[in-house]
Amino acid sequence: MVFIEPRRLNEKHYFIKKNKKKVLDISNAFDLYENDSNIVICHLSDFHFSRYFKPQRINRVIRSIMDIAPDLIVFTGDLIDNYEKWPHKETQRLVEKLNRMTAPMGKIAVLGNHDYRSEGYYFVKTVLSEGGFTVLENEEIFGSNDEVSINIAGMDDCLSGNPKFSFERTLAQWHLLLVHEPDGVLDTENIQNFDLILAGHSHGGQVRLPFLFYKIKGSITYTHGLYLLGKKTLLSISNGIGTSLFPIRFRVPPELIYYHLAKKPAEVEQEK
Template structure:
């Protein structure tokens, strides 16, 4: 009898944690990235010691999956994080909404307001994910990004520079009729590629041209148990974390923020990633 009570108590606690507590958390990860990708450092516990004025900081958000279960107010933690860390550039790598067919349109105005509060001097850039396209939702998502001040890359590139660095960013949307996996390199100091489904890096014909590839899609499994770890098509090989693809190219797979199928997370808390890009000159000195 006591054993059954204990099991029931543990199961209840597990459900409360996975449906109510963990989805409301936000983990911050910070990486110091040099031109030689073999020397990537996880500086999450002391990132303030690496905040050189010459470094470019990129905030990476993915898989928000806004829905009737995951409302725009969940952006508040992310907004506070970006205010605290002051990134130079903000990037979203797909799946802004979960399913347009089920979208609560009363939340549209609030979602735009929240996305507008994300601010960065080099701008805000996004690509679409597979869920953004469900039921022709990509038309809606495109308008959301436009009203919120984001540049949406639909199989195209954008170049930008300031007094600290120059950067070329390619955004690939594999669901788009314009999909292409080949883009010419530029003379920018940093070459970035945004691709929602990380396994599609195998189709990139000039992979060594890129310094950093940002993706999501996997949710890190979303529910992780000792005997169970779900994987998603498009993220079967690259599931979460950092992967060195040769000596020059680093792939980062975000576990994302939101949820799909069930409104729960277990063992994979929502996360926002920060990349501190160290200039070539400073890397040579260090």
């Protein structure tokens, strides 16, 4: 079972209103909310590609993205497990797989601590860029379609990079923050300025037993799932796709998350 579960893929769908009082899990009926949302965001994290987890392992992820057709794709770090041990013959195939993920509003990524291992920073950033991702390092990017505007801030890795914990609020209708380690929010200023914060890193513990939940630095306080920070800021932590240390998972299957943002955020914000 522990060796089979890493090959599963759990697809989640959340319907999110501006005020966050209720986040709906619509995984079993997300098509019913198509007319109630004006942007769908796909959240990927922690691929940890290696000699044991090769690019063809994400074919189901690609098929899901092709089926759902999200407006925006975001990746919250740890593309490869360890640059020193990376099989370079797989690099071109990895770039090809990343390019097969498409979204009209673009693809945004931040780096994780494993992306820095063995001086892999430049390699990972190049692969992501060639795969069509814009890599944010303490930067912000603005995007919009015919119905909604969104500002996305991307924080550099908190363990191995040089993170910036302060970002300006803009006039966009929705504000997103991408971080790799979820505990990075503990040092982030004006956290209430963000509607949605997306993170990875923890793998949801990777192995979860009633008497055991493995925690790692960077996700001690916030470990998995959803957290409401203040009144209107939602932190969502992905279990990720790959594995680290050991190629096993138990009761924490790989996870692909879609966020369906509600229409008319300005009106929803006034709800009591």
